[in-house]
Amino acid sequence: MVLSSQSIRSDGRRMMSSDGRKIRRRGWKLFALLGLVIVFGWVGWRFFGTSSEVPANEIRTNDVAEKVDVSQGNSLMEIPTVTIEADSATAKIAPKATNTVIGEANANQNVIGDPTPNANQKQSVNAAQQSAQQTVQQSATATNEHISTPEEIASANSALQAALTLADTDPVAARAILTRLLDGSATTTADRLRAYEAINKLNAVLTFSERVLANDPYAKQYTVKEGDSLSNIRKAQHLDCEWRFLQRINHLSNERSIRIGQVLKTPTGSFHGEVHKSEFRLNIFEGDGPDRVMVASYPISLGEFNSTPTGAFAIRPRSKLIDPEWRNPRTGQHFQSNDPANPIGERWIGLKGIEPHNKDFEGYGIHGTTDIASIGKQASMGCVRMLPQDVEVVYELLTEPNSIVTIAP
Structure with a gap:
């Protein structure tokens, strides 16, 4: 004989067991749905999300902090407390002597006016340059697809030859010709590579050395006065470059190595x-x-x-x-x-x-x-x-x- 209380408990257990199975089934479905959302969300973020590479410093920094190195006497306001902004960061330049002969100035074409790399750096840089050159040779053809006549190509090649001929006698004119040539499109891939190489070689002297040619409108000379610093010179002369560039092209060992009466090269544009x-x-x-x-x-x-x-x-x-x-x-x-x-x-x-x-x-x-x-x-x-x-x-x-x-x- 089954007691009524037993029947009620039995029905209750059956109901609870049925509800539990339903809850578990719904739980697995929700879990699977959540997994799909996470997977697709990650894929979307990985390939279509933000591409921001802004450094943390740029986001946080509002004010430029500079300090004076009191141990150096007439110290400059170019020594930072933190590395944050152009005029408040420590320069890391080890200038080297630049060849004054154009034909020898291209010892490292892609490192114009930079410190001489060690053997491992040279190997890495050369490998990168070779990779880039191969890429240019493969892709630059697309830039020149619209060349319509052999005459245009021949004319561009003649301009290149003229610039190479002028390089030793009038490098300023040669640079102007190469600039116009590279601004245009009527050049073969091989000619563009030769033009890039030639213009880097010319600028190793015209732009990245202390030499100032009389017919160069983009370089002038400045004579250092008492109280001058590279930063002050840049501001007073309204130069659109960092003071470190003045240090680089004038081959100064540091920003304090200028002296009264010294003649410095400065850019004009x-x-x-x-x-x-x-x-x-x-x-x-x-x-x-x-x-x-x-x-x-x-x-x-x-x-x-x-x-x-x-x-x-x-x-x-x-x-x-x-x-x-x-x-x-x-x-x-x-x-x-x-x-x-x-x-x-x-x-x-x-x-x-x-x-x-x-x-x-x-x-x-x-x-x-x-x-x-x-x-x-x-x-x-x-x-x-x-x-x-x-x-x-x-x-x-x-x-x-x-x-x-x-x-x-």
């Missing part, structure tokens, strides 16, 4: 950049308009999946950093300042879009890299990567607010 994505190159120009001249050409790396945006960009205010901290926006890994493993290297130049189609782009910049093999490839999160010694020079040349960087397909 503003510097601008042009990125040619099809060639994986960043070209630096001095001056504006049709009379501008190319002063350097560097191999670069660009954004994976063709993610580097195009158009005109200004230097974002107060964005230039030396030895920046950086947090990888994809992995969250944090790199402290002066960390040799920091993927963005020791220089950061923030960019800000100034055209309607790119004005909302943030987080892009020009920076160094520890991945030398990536030069000449699409490998970054959208930024322009450069060899460490190359980005140091570009950092000294591009200034806010006058420099413009144009990124072309």
